[in-house]
Amino acid sequence: MSSIFLPPPTQQIHSNIIESAGVEISVLRLDLMHPWVNGNKWYKLKYNLLEAKARNFTTLLTFGGAYSNHIFATAAAGKLFGLQTIGVIRGEETLPLNPTLSFALEQGMQLVYMNRTSYKQRNSPELQAELRERYGEVFIIPEGGCNLNGVLGCTEILQQAENFDIVCVACGTGTTFAGILLSLIPQQKGIAFPVLKNGEFLQQEIETLLQNYLAADLPVSNKSVCAWELICNYHFGGYAKVNDELLKFSQQFQQIYGIPLDYVYTAKMFYGVMDLLQQGFFSKGDRILLIHTGGLQGNLGIQQKTDKFKT
Numbered sequence: 001m002s003s004i005f006l007p008p009p010t011q012q013i014h015s016n017i018i019e020s021a022g023v024e025i026s027v028l029r030l031d032l033m034h035p036w037v038n039g040n041k042w043y044k045l046k047y048n049l050l051e052a053k054a055r056n057f058t059t060l061l062t063f064g065g066a067y068s069n070h071i072f073a074t075a076a077a078g079k080l081f082g083l084q085t086i087g088v089i090r091g092e093e094t095l096p097l098n099p100t101l102s103f104a105l106e107q108g109m110q111l112v113y114m115n116r117t118s119y120k121q122r123n124s125p126e127l128q129a130e131l132r133e134r135y136g137e138v139f140i141i142p143e144g145g146c147n148l149n150g151v152l153g154c155t156e157i158l159q160q161a162e163n164f165d166i167v168c169v170a171c172g173t174g175t176t177f178a179g180i181l182l183s184l185i186p187q188q189k190g191i192a193f194p195v196l197k198n199g200e201f202l203q204q205e206i207e208t209l210l211q212n213y214l215a216a217d218l219p220v221s222n223k224s225v226c227a228w229e230l231i232c233n234y235h236f237g238g239y240a241k242v243n244d245e246l247l248k249f250s251q252q253f254q255q256i257y258g259i260p261l262d263y264v265y266t267a268k269m270f271y272g273v274m275d276l277l278q279q280g281f282f283s284k285g286d287r288i289l290l291i292h293t294g295g296l297q298g299n300l301g302i303q304q305k306t307d308k309f310k311t
């Protein structure tokens with residue numbers, strides 16, 4: 001199943017800011033694994049797909065917003081691995097469809113729109129029973145792939161854990177970060193950058209994911225989780241919010257390092273790391289690994305709806 005994916009390269013980046021801080025920065029390019037099912041998405045989907053197949057399900061059903069990377073990747077993964085897909089989309093249908101949903105439809109995903117009040121109940125057994133009544137025996141993957149299968153997949157993101165001291169990742173639900181933490185050794189440290197406003201609540205969510213994972217006795221290289229922290233002040237106004245400074249940063253970053261960033265997740269984390277470097281947050285000699293979690297498909301949609309791109 002994994003054979004269609006390219007091994008993600010690690011790329012060291014250099015600049016005066018990095019050199020004056022006395023640190024080493026490398027980027028793990030999960031965005032380069034596959035054109036559509038890339039980034040953390042593949043890792044969060046992998047064990048969900050395997051479980052669905054092992055239990056003879058033929059259809060996946062999942063949830064997401066209209067620009068969701070998870071919807072995009074689930075539609076493509078379903079097609080690649082021979083499973084039908086249903087995407088329950090938050091809110092009303094807007095025509096013409098944006099690039100994310102057009103792509104999902106082209107991959108054969110059935111799109112179902114749900115009003116925002118009902119959508120809030122997406123994890124409730126009652127709503128899920130209703131969906132099963134309507135769509136038959138579907139394998140339900142939560143929004144963003146946020147379940148223990150998702151965490152398990154993310155424990156496989158880091159292959160060479162010994163080569164760095166600190167790992168940084170953008171954080172939405174915390175699933176990816178939890179998986180990464182479970183694969184680090186106690187001497188290492190994880191830092192997550194929530195991309196939504198008031199992301200402090202993720203502290204508890206991540207602790208719960210870690211506890212549930214360990215209680216479920218799933219594979220783990222180290223039962224004592226290393227030090228970790230959330231840095232919550234690089235959300236730029238909230239989920240999918242961008243401003244001129246962030247846009248300029250992403251454009252310059254791509255020009256200097258040749259690495260494209262998505263505005264919703266990775267740009268905020270990379271901005272945060274570069275800013276913290278200048279504030280002397282890291283110690284001299286730190287080897288820092290930044291995870292590029294993909295999500296570049298979302299830029300098209302953001303560019304369409306944001307006036308800032310219109311010249």
Ligand SMILES: Cc1ncc(COP(=O)(O)O)c(C=O)c1O
Pocket residue numbers: 039040069070144170171172173174175176177262265266293294295296
């Ligand atoms: C590109 C990208 N980076 C980071 C994240 C954050 O992942 P998580 O929800 O597991 O915290 C997401 C959301 O899945 C994403 O699409």
